[in-house]
Amino acid sequence: MQEEPGIHSRDRHILVVNPNTTASMTEKIGEAARAAAGSGIRITAINPDEGPAAIQGPADGAAALPGLFALIEAQMTSNDPADAIVIACFDDTGLWELKRRWPVPVIGIGEAAYHVAALASQRFSVVTTLSVSVPVLEQNLTQIGLAPRCAKVRASEVPVLDLEDPASDARAKVEAEIERAIAEDEIGAMVLGCAGMADLAEDLSRKFSMRVIDGVSAAVRLAELLVGVRPG
Structure with a gap:
């Protein structure tokens, strides 16, 4: 039986998105994600270039949404889409909209x-x-x-x-x-x-x-x- 794409035929790809623009935090998040991932799991950790440097309360969360949504849109419509998306902000910024928007698992930290x-x-x-x-x-x-x-x-x-x-x-x-x-x-x-x-x-x-x-x-x-x- 032919294996379904994204199930067994290749490594699973988990996209881990830090909604703020602080690259050092994204690097730390990526390290934690890779340490947690099992074999056959590939982690991509990214952050937007525009938006708040930190998300501290609802105003920052709202300001982060345009960059977050655009970044995920670009990744998911590229030649290397993810099998699952992790939103790496504890406020779960944009989580419910992203769950509705994408057919893959979307999980907030x-x-x-x-x-x-x-x-x-x-x-x-x-x-x-x-x-x-x-x-x-x-x-x-x-x-x-x-x-x-x-x-x-x-x-x-x-x-x-x-x-x-x-x-x-x-x-x-x-x-x-x-x-x-x-x-x-x-x-x-x-x-x-x-x-x-x-x-x-x-x-x-x-x-x-x-x-x-x-x-x-x-x-x-x-x-x-x-x-x-x-x-x-």
């Missing part, structure tokens, strides 16, 4: 992290960047039906781009908020609420002896599962 956390533990909390992002994440949790499983969405008050600066106190602030969550929230898992935290999850899991979930890795693994499912 927030969406993926919440589902994995709900499988890992009865209750989980989220540590994100600034307070302005908290209502967006709470709305997303409600939309996918997992708000009752989330004890609290916590802001570490770390600007997104501070996560790209090794000299900043970003990691210390994230760790302090995780410590508060463990002490106060009665949780069994912790979710890192920013793609820029992707490189922290493994180390923080060891430090706190708790499952600390990075949405980039979670989304890539779920995308890998979904592209292996034959339609119909």
Whole structure:
């Protein structure tokens, strides 16, 4: 029997899109995605050239949409379209429109992290960047039906781009908020609420002896599962 294109005849291609324009964050996201991907999975990590340098709240999310949609349109209509798309912003920027627009699996890293956390533990909390992002994440949790499983969405008050600066106190602030969550929230898992935290999850899991979930890795693994499912 002839193999279907994109199923077994070639490596599966997962497009990982950082909706902001910060290339160093895209590089970090790409590294996390490739580390999570299994054999036979090819990762392309890209970001738009125009739009906000960081997505911090709904205004930045709206400003990122034109560049995000154009970038995915160009990739998906090229000679190298993807078998799945990962939106690598924890706000799940443009996610529902992109799910409607493209016939391949489209997964947000927030969406993926919440589902994995709900499988890992009865209750989980989220540590994100600034307070302005908290209502967006709470709305997303409600939309996918997992708000009752989330004890609290916590802001570490770390600007997104501070996560790209090794000299900043970003990691210390994230760790302090995780410590508060463990002490106060009665949780069994912790979710890192920013793609820029992707490189922290493994180390923080060891430090706190708790499952600390990075949405980039979670989304890539779920995308890998979904592209292996034959339609119909």
